[in-house]
Amino acid sequence: MNKISIIDYKAGNAPSVMxxxxxxxxxxxxARAPEDIDGATRIILPGVGSAGATMQxxxxxxxxxxxxxxxxxxxxxxxxxxxxxxxxFEHSDEGDADCLGWLGGGVVRFDGSKVRVPQMGWxxxxxxxxAPVNAQKDxxxxxxxxHAKPEDESVVWGTADYNGAFTAAIHKDNIYATQFHAxxxxxxxxxxxxxxxxxxxxx
Amino acid sequence: MLTKRLIACFxxxxxxxxxxxxxxxxIRVAPAGExxxxxxxxxxxxxxxxxxxxxxxxxxxxxxxxxxxxGRVFIxxxxxxxxxxxxxxxxxxxxxxxxxxxDSMAVRNPQIIADGAKAFGSQCVVLSTQVxxxxxxxxxxxxxxxxxxxxxxxxxxxxxxxxxxLGAGEVCLNSIDNDGTLSGYDIELMKxxxxxxxxxxxxxxxxxxxxxxxxxxxxxxxxxxxxxxxxYSPRMERNYPVRELKEYLTGNGVNxxxxxxxx
Numbered sequence: 504m505n506k507i508s509i510i511d512y513k514a515g516n517a518p519s520v521m522x523x524x525x526x527x528x529x530x531x532x533x534a535r536a537p538e539d540i541d542g543a544t545r546i547i548l549p550g551v552g553s554a555g556a557t558m559q560x561x562x563x564x565x566x567x568x569x570x571x572x573x574x575x576x577x578x579x580x581x582x583x584x585x586x587x588x589x590x591x592f593e594h595s596d597e598g599d600a601d602c603l604g605w606l607g608g609g610v611v612r613f614d615g616s617k618v619r620v621p622q623m624g625w626x627x628x629x630x631x632x633x634a635p636v637n638a639q640k641d642x643x644x645x646x647x648x649x650h651a652k653p654e655d656e657s658v659v660w661g662t663a664d665y666n667g668a669f670t671a672a673i674h675k676d677n678i679y680a681t682q683f684h685a686x687x688x689x690x691x692x693x694x695x696x697x698x699x700x701x702x703x704x705x706x
Numbered sequence: 707m708l709t710k711r712l713i714a715c716f717x718x719x720x721x722x723x724x725x726x727x728x729x730x731x732x733i734r735v736a737p738a739g740e741x742x743x744x745x746x747x748x749x750x751x752x753x754x755x756x757x758x759x760x761x762x763x764x765x766x767x768x769x770x771x772x773x774x775x776x777g778r779v780f781i782x783x784x785x786x787x788x789x790x791x792x793x794x795x796x797x798x799x800x801x802x803x804x805x806x807x808x809d810s811m812a813v814r815n816p817q818i819i820a821d822g823a824k825a826f827g828s829q830c831v832v833l834s835t836q837v838x839x840x841x842x843x844x845x846x847x848x849x850x851x852x853x854x855x856x857x858x859x860x861x862x863x864x865x866x867x868x869x870x871x872l873g874a875g876e877v878c879l880n881s882i883d884n885d886g887t888l889s890g891y892d893i894e895l896m897k898x899x900x901x902x903x904x905x906x907x908x909x910x911x912x913x914x915x916x917x918x919x920x921x922x923x924x925x926x927x928x929x930x931x932x933x934x935x936x937x938y939s940p941r942m943e944r945n946y947p948v949r950e951l952k953e954y955l956t957g958n959g960v961n962x963x964x965x966x967x968x969x
Binding site for chain 2: 513518684
Protein backbone atom coordinates (compact mmCIF):
# COMPACT_ATOMS: atom_id res chain seq x y z
CA MET A 504 0.00 0.00 0.00
CA ASN A 505 1.37 3.35 -1.05
CA LYS A 506 1.20 5.99 1.67
CA ILE A 507 2.30 9.45 0.62
CA SER A 508 2.91 11.91 3.43
CA ILE A 509 3.29 15.61 2.68
CA ILE A 510 4.87 17.49 5.56
CA ASP A 511 2.62 20.45 6.31
CA TYR A 512 3.80 23.40 8.32
CA LYS A 513 2.35 26.87 8.25
CA ALA A 514 4.93 28.51 6.01
CA GLY A 515 5.09 25.64 3.54
CA ASN A 516 3.04 25.27 0.41
CA ALA A 517 1.81 21.76 1.14
CA PRO A 518 -1.65 22.51 -0.36
CA SER A 519 -0.12 23.15 -3.80
CA VAL A 520 1.77 19.88 -3.60
CA MET A 521 -1.40 18.10 -2.52
CA UNK A 522 -3.26 19.54 -5.55
CA UNK A 523 -0.53 18.28 -7.89
CA UNK A 524 -0.41 14.82 -6.31
CA UNK A 525 -4.21 14.59 -6.59
CA UNK A 526 -4.06 15.60 -10.24
CA UNK A 527 -1.72 12.65 -10.81
CA UNK A 528 -4.32 10.33 -9.33
CA UNK A 529 -2.73 9.69 -5.94
CA UNK A 530 -4.04 10.22 -2.46
CA UNK A 531 -1.76 11.76 0.11
CA UNK A 532 -2.00 12.81 3.72
CA UNK A 533 -0.74 15.97 5.37
CA ALA A 534 1.79 15.15 8.07
CA ARG A 535 1.72 17.57 10.97
CA ALA A 536 3.08 15.31 13.71
CA PRO A 537 5.71 12.53 13.77
CA GLU A 538 3.10 9.75 13.85
CA ASP A 539 1.68 11.03 10.55
CA ILE A 540 4.73 9.69 8.71
CA ASP A 541 4.54 6.26 10.37
CA GLY A 542 4.38 3.66 7.64
CA ALA A 543 4.80 6.25 4.87
CA THR A 544 6.20 4.84 1.65
CA ARG A 545 6.92 8.29 0.30
CA ILE A 546 7.58 11.53 2.12
CA ILE A 547 7.46 14.93 0.46
CA LEU A 548 8.92 17.96 2.20
CA PRO A 549 7.69 21.09 0.42
CA GLY A 550 9.18 24.37 1.39
CA VAL A 551 8.94 28.05 0.91
CA GLY A 552 10.43 30.81 3.01
CA SER A 553 13.76 30.39 4.72
CA ALA A 554 15.74 27.31 5.71
CA GLY A 555 15.92 28.54 9.30
CA ALA A 556 12.14 28.97 9.57
CA THR A 557 11.58 25.55 8.02
CA MET A 558 14.01 23.92 10.46
CA GLN A 559 12.28 25.70 13.31
CA UNK A 560 8.89 24.38 12.17
CA UNK A 561 10.25 20.84 11.87
CA UNK A 562 11.69 21.08 15.38
CA UNK A 563 8.45 22.44 16.82
CA UNK A 564 6.53 19.59 15.19
CA UNK A 565 9.01 17.15 16.70
CA UNK A 566 9.50 15.87 13.17
CA UNK A 567 13.28 15.67 12.86
CA UNK A 568 13.92 12.33 14.57
CA UNK A 569 10.94 10.76 12.82
CA UNK A 570 12.19 12.00 9.44
CA UNK A 571 15.71 10.74 10.08
CA UNK A 572 14.39 7.39 11.15
CA UNK A 573 12.25 7.10 8.02
CA UNK A 574 14.63 8.51 5.43
CA UNK A 575 18.09 7.65 6.71
CA UNK A 576 17.39 4.33 8.43
CA UNK A 577 14.32 2.86 6.75
CA UNK A 578 15.32 4.37 3.40
CA UNK A 579 11.82 5.66 2.70
CA UNK A 580 11.59 7.47 -0.63
CA UNK A 581 11.92 11.20 0.01
CA UNK A 582 11.36 14.28 -2.13
CA UNK A 583 12.40 17.71 -0.90
CA UNK A 584 11.16 20.75 -2.79
CA UNK A 585 12.82 24.21 -2.81
CA UNK A 586 13.68 24.93 0.84
CA UNK A 587 13.00 21.20 1.27
CA UNK A 588 16.20 20.71 -0.75
CA UNK A 589 18.18 23.35 1.10
CA UNK A 590 17.55 21.97 4.59
CA UNK A 591 19.14 18.63 3.59
CA PHE A 592 22.56 20.27 3.81
CA GLU A 593 24.58 21.12 6.90
CA HIS A 594 24.14 24.83 6.95
CA SER A 595 22.38 27.71 5.22
CA ASP A 596 23.83 31.20 5.02
CA GLU A 597 20.26 32.51 5.15
CA GLY A 598 19.94 33.55 8.77
CA ASP A 599 23.05 31.45 9.59
CA ALA A 600 20.85 28.38 10.09
CA ASP A 601 21.92 24.86 11.06
CA CYS A 602 20.10 22.36 8.87
CA LEU A 603 19.55 18.58 8.76
CA GLY A 604 23.03 17.74 7.49
CA TRP A 605 21.97 14.60 5.62
CA LEU A 606 24.19 15.81 2.79
CA GLY A 607 27.56 17.52 3.15
CA GLY A 608 27.81 21.14 2.09
CA GLY A 609 26.02 24.41 2.54
CA VAL A 610 23.55 26.81 1.04
CA VAL A 611 24.72 30.19 -0.26
CA ARG A 612 23.13 33.33 -1.71
CA PHE A 613 23.15 34.32 -5.36
CA ASP A 614 25.34 37.33 -6.06
CA GLY A 615 22.83 40.21 -6.05
CA SER A 616 25.32 42.51 -7.78
CA LYS A 617 25.20 40.27 -10.88
CA VAL A 618 21.62 39.04 -11.06
CA ARG A 619 18.24 39.98 -9.60
CA VAL A 620 17.60 38.19 -6.31
CA PRO A 621 15.37 36.26 -5.76
CA GLN A 622 15.57 34.31 -8.96
CA MET A 623 11.93 34.14 -9.88
CA GLY A 624 10.68 32.38 -12.97
CA TRP A 625 11.18 29.53 -15.40
CA UNK A 626 14.72 28.32 -15.95
CA UNK A 627 16.05 25.44 -18.01
CA UNK A 628 17.31 22.44 -16.07
CA UNK A 629 19.87 20.03 -17.50
CA UNK A 630 19.82 16.64 -15.85
CA UNK A 631 23.48 15.71 -15.79
CA UNK A 632 23.07 12.21 -14.32
CA UNK A 633 20.63 9.38 -14.73
CA ALA A 634 18.37 8.64 -11.81
CA PRO A 635 15.58 6.10 -11.35
CA VAL A 636 13.15 9.00 -11.79
CA ASN A 637 13.24 9.84 -15.46
CA ALA A 638 13.73 13.54 -16.17
CA GLN A 639 14.50 15.37 -19.37
CA LYS A 640 15.95 18.78 -20.07
CA ASP A 641 13.05 21.19 -19.63
CA UNK A 642 11.96 24.48 -18.05
CA UNK A 643 10.93 24.48 -14.40
CA UNK A 644 9.70 27.22 -12.05
CA UNK A 645 12.16 28.60 -9.50
CA UNK A 646 11.82 31.03 -6.63
CA UNK A 647 15.02 31.18 -4.67
CA UNK A 648 17.61 33.56 -3.34
CA UNK A 649 19.87 30.77 -2.13
CA HIS A 650 21.22 27.59 -3.69
CA ALA A 651 23.03 24.50 -2.46
CA LYS A 652 26.73 23.75 -2.83
CA PRO A 653 27.09 20.01 -2.19
CA GLU A 654 30.49 18.74 -1.04
CA ASP A 655 29.96 15.56 -2.98
CA GLU A 656 29.23 16.57 -6.56
CA SER A 657 27.94 13.11 -7.40
CA VAL A 658 24.65 13.99 -5.65
CA VAL A 659 23.94 16.72 -8.21
CA TRP A 660 21.19 15.41 -10.47
CA GLY A 661 20.40 18.59 -12.40
CA THR A 662 21.81 22.07 -12.87
CA ALA A 663 20.51 25.36 -14.21
CA ASP A 664 22.20 28.65 -15.00
CA TYR A 665 21.80 31.84 -12.99
CA ASN A 666 25.03 33.78 -13.05
CA GLY A 667 26.72 30.38 -13.54
CA ALA A 668 25.56 26.82 -13.00
CA PHE A 669 23.85 26.05 -9.71
CA THR A 670 22.35 22.93 -8.14
CA ALA A 671 18.79 22.53 -9.41
CA ALA A 672 18.14 18.91 -8.41
CA ILE A 673 19.67 16.32 -6.10
CA HIS A 674 19.56 12.55 -6.08
CA LYS A 675 21.23 10.20 -3.65
CA ASP A 676 19.86 6.72 -3.01
CA ASN A 677 16.28 7.16 -1.75
CA ILE A 678 16.63 10.95 -1.48
CA TYR A 679 15.42 13.24 -4.26
CA ALA A 680 15.19 17.00 -4.08
CA THR A 681 14.48 19.83 -6.48
CA GLN A 682 15.30 23.49 -6.01
CA PHE A 683 12.50 24.27 -8.45
CA HIS A 684 8.83 23.91 -7.59
CA ALA A 685 7.95 20.68 -9.37
CA UNK A 686 4.32 21.18 -8.28
CA UNK A 687 4.20 24.56 -10.06
CA UNK A 688 6.22 23.73 -13.16
CA UNK A 689 3.36 22.79 -15.45
CA UNK A 690 3.43 19.45 -17.23
CA UNK A 691 7.24 19.21 -16.92
CA UNK A 692 6.95 19.35 -13.15
CA UNK A 693 3.98 17.00 -13.00
CA UNK A 694 5.88 14.49 -15.12
CA UNK A 695 8.84 14.52 -12.72
CA UNK A 696 6.53 14.26 -9.73
CA UNK A 697 4.71 11.38 -11.38
CA UNK A 698 8.03 9.59 -11.81
CA UNK A 699 8.72 9.94 -8.10
CA UNK A 700 5.23 8.77 -7.13
CA UNK A 701 5.50 5.70 -9.34
CA UNK A 702 9.02 4.64 -8.36
CA UNK A 703 9.36 1.04 -7.27
CA UNK A 704 10.68 0.41 -3.82
CA UNK A 705 8.26 2.54 -1.90
CA UNK A 706 5.70 -0.18 -1.39
CA MET B 707 18.94 30.98 -18.32
CA LEU B 708 15.95 32.56 -16.63
CA THR B 709 13.17 33.29 -19.10
CA LYS B 710 10.78 36.23 -19.34
CA ARG B 711 7.31 35.45 -18.01
CA LEU B 712 3.86 36.09 -19.45
CA ILE B 713 1.28 36.45 -16.70
CA ALA B 714 -2.44 36.25 -17.34
CA CYS B 715 -4.35 38.59 -15.07
CA PHE B 716 -7.93 37.94 -14.00
CA UNK B 717 -10.13 40.58 -12.41
CA UNK B 718 -12.74 38.54 -10.59
CA UNK B 719 -16.26 39.45 -9.53
CA UNK B 720 -18.44 36.67 -8.06
CA UNK B 721 -16.25 33.93 -9.46
CA UNK B 722 -16.32 35.41 -12.97
CA UNK B 723 -13.39 36.90 -14.85
CA UNK B 724 -14.35 40.40 -15.94
CA UNK B 725 -12.77 42.97 -18.17
CA UNK B 726 -12.82 46.68 -17.52
CA UNK B 727 -11.44 49.73 -19.25
CA UNK B 728 -9.72 52.15 -16.94
CA UNK B 729 -11.15 50.48 -13.86
CA UNK B 730 -14.76 50.89 -14.98
CA UNK B 731 -17.46 49.27 -16.99
CA UNK B 732 -16.72 45.62 -16.24
CA ILE B 733 -18.13 42.99 -18.54
CA ARG B 734 -18.17 39.30 -17.64
CA VAL B 735 -15.94 37.04 -19.67
CA ALA B 736 -15.91 33.52 -18.23
CA PRO B 737 -15.94 31.56 -14.96
CA ALA B 738 -12.52 31.89 -13.33
CA GLY B 739 -11.79 28.17 -13.00
CA GLU B 740 -12.67 27.52 -16.62
CA UNK B 741 -10.55 30.35 -18.03
CA UNK B 742 -7.66 29.44 -15.70
CA UNK B 743 -7.81 25.88 -17.06
CA UNK B 744 -7.73 27.18 -20.64
CA UNK B 745 -4.78 29.45 -19.91
CA UNK B 746 -2.93 26.56 -18.28
CA UNK B 747 -3.50 24.36 -21.33
CA UNK B 748 -2.20 27.20 -23.51
CA UNK B 749 0.94 27.22 -21.34
CA UNK B 750 0.78 30.66 -19.87
CA UNK B 751 3.66 31.02 -17.37
CA UNK B 752 1.76 32.36 -14.42
CA UNK B 753 -1.62 33.65 -13.23
CA UNK B 754 -2.64 36.62 -11.13
CA UNK B 755 -6.13 36.76 -9.73
CA UNK B 756 -7.57 39.95 -8.22
CA UNK B 757 -10.81 39.84 -6.28
CA UNK B 758 -11.55 43.40 -7.34
CA UNK B 759 -14.65 44.06 -5.28
CA UNK B 760 -13.53 42.42 -2.03
CA UNK B 761 -12.01 45.60 -0.62
CA UNK B 762 -14.88 47.89 -1.55
CA UNK B 763 -17.45 45.41 -0.23
CA UNK B 764 -15.38 44.99 2.94
CA UNK B 765 -15.40 41.22 2.68
CA UNK B 766 -12.70 38.60 2.65
CA UNK B 767 -11.25 37.21 -0.51
CA UNK B 768 -13.30 34.68 -2.46
CA UNK B 769 -11.62 31.49 -1.21
CA UNK B 770 -13.95 29.17 -3.10
CA UNK B 771 -12.76 30.57 -6.43
CA UNK B 772 -9.12 30.49 -5.29
CA UNK B 773 -9.49 26.78 -4.55
CA UNK B 774 -11.21 26.11 -7.85
CA UNK B 775 -8.40 27.78 -9.77
CA UNK B 776 -5.67 26.13 -7.68
CA GLY B 777 -7.05 22.68 -8.46
CA ARG B 778 -6.76 23.31 -12.19
CA VAL B 779 -3.46 25.07 -12.71
CA PHE B 780 0.00 23.79 -11.86
CA ILE B 781 1.86 27.00 -12.41
CA UNK B 782 2.47 29.88 -9.99
CA UNK B 783 -0.66 31.64 -9.01
CA UNK B 784 -0.93 34.94 -7.13
CA UNK B 785 -4.00 36.18 -5.31
CA UNK B 786 -4.85 39.74 -4.35
CA UNK B 787 -7.74 41.92 -3.29
CA UNK B 788 -9.30 42.10 0.13
CA UNK B 789 -6.30 40.76 2.03
CA UNK B 790 -6.29 42.69 5.27
CA UNK B 791 -4.01 40.77 7.58
CA UNK B 792 -1.84 37.70 8.02
CA UNK B 793 -4.84 35.43 8.52
CA UNK B 794 -6.27 36.48 5.16
CA UNK B 795 -2.92 35.85 3.50
CA UNK B 796 -2.67 32.45 5.14
CA UNK B 797 -6.20 31.56 3.96
CA UNK B 798 -5.26 32.38 0.37
CA UNK B 799 -2.01 30.41 0.54
CA UNK B 800 -3.73 27.47 2.20
CA UNK B 801 -6.32 27.48 -0.59
CA UNK B 802 -3.48 26.88 -3.05
CA UNK B 803 -2.18 30.31 -4.06
CA UNK B 804 1.58 30.60 -4.35
CA UNK B 805 1.88 34.28 -3.61
CA UNK B 806 -0.28 37.06 -2.27
CA UNK B 807 -0.45 40.52 -3.73
CA UNK B 808 -0.85 43.55 -1.51
CA ASP B 809 -1.83 46.97 -2.84
CA SER B 810 -4.08 49.55 -1.11
CA MET B 811 -3.85 47.69 2.17
CA ALA B 812 -0.06 47.93 2.15
CA VAL B 813 -0.24 51.69 1.62
CA ARG B 814 -2.50 52.02 4.67
CA ASN B 815 -0.47 49.58 6.71
CA PRO B 816 3.03 49.02 5.29
CA GLN B 817 3.83 46.67 8.16
CA ILE B 818 1.72 44.00 6.44
CA ILE B 819 4.54 43.60 3.91
CA ALA B 820 7.06 42.91 6.67
CA ASP B 821 4.67 40.66 8.57
CA GLY B 822 3.78 38.66 5.46
CA ALA B 823 7.43 38.28 4.48
CA LYS B 824 8.35 37.13 7.94
CA ALA B 825 5.51 34.63 8.20
CA PHE B 826 5.55 33.16 4.70
CA GLY B 827 8.81 34.32 3.12
CA SER B 828 9.50 37.30 0.88
CA GLN B 829 8.86 35.24 -2.23
CA CYS B 830 5.19 35.04 -1.22
CA VAL B 831 4.63 38.78 -1.06
CA VAL B 832 4.07 40.73 -4.26
CA LEU B 833 3.83 44.48 -3.85
CA SER B 834 1.38 45.66 -6.50
CA THR B 835 0.88 49.33 -6.99
CA GLN B 836 -1.26 51.55 -9.20
CA VAL B 837 0.72 54.52 -10.42
CA UNK B 838 -0.07 57.59 -12.42
CA UNK B 839 2.08 60.29 -13.94
CA UNK B 840 2.12 63.36 -11.69
CA UNK B 841 4.33 66.38 -12.21
CA UNK B 842 4.60 67.20 -8.53
CA UNK B 843 6.30 63.91 -7.72
CA UNK B 844 10.07 63.57 -7.68
CA UNK B 845 10.01 60.49 -9.92
CA UNK B 846 7.08 61.86 -11.92
CA UNK B 847 4.77 59.09 -10.71
CA UNK B 848 2.27 58.98 -7.85
CA UNK B 849 0.74 56.01 -6.04
CA UNK B 850 -3.05 55.58 -6.21
CA UNK B 851 -5.18 53.24 -4.15
CA UNK B 852 -8.74 51.89 -4.00
CA UNK B 853 -8.94 50.73 -7.59
CA UNK B 854 -6.97 53.76 -8.81
CA UNK B 855 -9.56 56.15 -7.44
CA UNK B 856 -7.64 57.81 -4.61
CA UNK B 857 -4.38 59.72 -4.93
CA UNK B 858 -2.03 59.20 -1.99
CA UNK B 859 0.56 61.94 -2.45
CA UNK B 860 3.22 59.22 -2.30
CA UNK B 861 6.01 58.99 -4.82
CA UNK B 862 5.71 55.66 -6.66
CA UNK B 863 9.43 54.95 -6.86
CA UNK B 864 10.00 55.85 -3.21
CA UNK B 865 7.14 53.52 -2.32
CA UNK B 866 8.51 50.48 -4.12
CA UNK B 867 11.95 51.10 -2.57
CA UNK B 868 10.27 51.09 0.81
CA UNK B 869 8.38 47.92 -0.14
CA UNK B 870 11.67 46.24 -1.00
CA UNK B 871 13.17 47.29 2.34
CA LEU B 872 10.12 45.95 4.15
CA GLY B 873 10.62 42.55 2.53
CA ALA B 874 8.46 42.32 -0.60
CA GLY B 875 9.72 39.66 -3.02
CA GLU B 876 8.45 41.09 -6.27
CA VAL B 877 7.02 44.39 -7.51
CA CYS B 878 4.15 44.80 -9.94
CA LEU B 879 3.67 48.28 -11.41
CA ASN B 880 0.38 49.04 -13.06
CA SER B 881 0.28 52.20 -15.12
CA ILE B 882 -3.10 53.87 -14.66
CA ASP B 883 -2.40 56.11 -17.66
CA ASN B 884 -1.79 53.17 -19.97
CA ASP B 885 -4.27 50.71 -18.49
CA GLY B 886 -6.92 49.78 -21.03
CA THR B 887 -5.41 51.94 -23.77
CA LEU B 888 -3.83 48.97 -25.59
CA SER B 889 -1.01 51.35 -26.50
CA GLY B 890 1.85 49.56 -24.75
CA TYR B 891 3.47 49.44 -21.33
CA ASP B 892 4.94 52.49 -19.65
CA ILE B 893 8.57 51.86 -20.56
CA GLU B 894 9.86 54.94 -18.76
CA LEU B 895 8.23 53.80 -15.52
CA MET B 896 9.84 50.37 -15.74
CA LYS B 897 13.25 51.94 -16.40
CA UNK B 898 12.92 54.11 -13.31
CA UNK B 899 11.85 51.11 -11.26
CA UNK B 900 14.67 48.86 -12.41
CA UNK B 901 17.33 51.28 -11.28
CA UNK B 902 15.58 51.88 -7.95
CA UNK B 903 15.01 48.29 -6.79
CA UNK B 904 16.76 44.96 -7.30
CA UNK B 905 13.60 42.84 -7.00
CA UNK B 906 12.01 41.13 -9.99
CA UNK B 907 9.63 43.53 -11.73
CA UNK B 908 6.28 42.93 -13.37
CA UNK B 909 4.92 45.44 -15.89
CA UNK B 910 1.18 45.93 -16.10
CA UNK B 911 -1.20 48.10 -18.04
CA UNK B 912 -1.37 48.84 -21.73
CA UNK B 913 -0.59 45.61 -23.58
CA UNK B 914 -2.54 45.42 -26.81
CA UNK B 915 -0.17 43.91 -29.36
CA UNK B 916 2.75 41.44 -29.29
CA UNK B 917 5.11 44.35 -30.07
CA UNK B 918 4.33 45.81 -26.66
CA UNK B 919 5.67 42.69 -24.98
CA UNK B 920 8.76 42.78 -27.12
CA UNK B 921 9.33 46.43 -26.22
CA UNK B 922 9.09 45.99 -22.47
CA UNK B 923 11.31 42.90 -22.53
CA UNK B 924 14.00 44.28 -24.82
CA UNK B 925 14.07 47.92 -23.73
CA UNK B 926 13.93 47.27 -19.97
CA UNK B 927 15.04 44.61 -17.48
CA UNK B 928 11.41 43.81 -16.65
CA UNK B 929 11.10 40.08 -16.03
CA UNK B 930 7.39 39.56 -16.36
CA UNK B 931 4.49 41.21 -18.14
CA UNK B 932 0.82 41.11 -17.37
CA UNK B 933 -1.59 40.55 -20.22
CA UNK B 934 -5.33 40.21 -20.12
CA UNK B 935 -7.25 41.87 -22.97
CA UNK B 936 -5.00 40.35 -25.59
CA UNK B 937 -5.70 36.88 -24.25
CA TYR B 938 -9.41 36.89 -23.69
CA SER B 939 -11.23 40.22 -23.92
CA PRO B 940 -14.29 39.99 -26.16
CA ARG B 941 -13.83 43.71 -26.78
CA MET B 942 -10.67 43.06 -28.76
CA GLU B 943 -10.77 42.68 -32.52
CA ARG B 944 -8.86 39.48 -31.95
CA ASN B 945 -7.34 37.52 -29.08
CA TYR B 946 -3.86 36.04 -29.14
CA PRO B 947 -3.14 32.41 -28.24
CA VAL B 948 -0.19 32.12 -25.84
CA ARG B 949 1.64 30.06 -28.45
CA GLU B 950 1.52 32.90 -30.96
CA LEU B 951 2.86 35.39 -28.42
CA LYS B 952 5.70 33.10 -27.41
CA GLU B 953 6.63 32.29 -30.97
CA TYR B 954 6.66 35.98 -31.80
CA LEU B 955 8.86 36.78 -28.79
CA THR B 956 11.26 33.91 -29.49
CA GLY B 957 11.51 35.07 -33.08
CA ASN B 958 12.43 38.51 -31.80
CA GLY B 959 15.21 37.32 -29.55
CA VAL B 960 13.28 37.33 -26.27
CA ASN B 961 14.01 34.27 -24.16
CA UNK B 962 10.69 32.76 -23.03
CA UNK B 963 9.70 29.31 -21.81
CA UNK B 964 9.08 27.44 -25.06
CA UNK B 965 5.73 25.82 -25.76
CA UNK B 966 6.09 22.20 -24.74
CA UNK B 967 4.71 19.31 -26.74
CA UNK B 968 1.80 18.04 -24.67
CA UNK B 969 2.00 14.61 -23.08
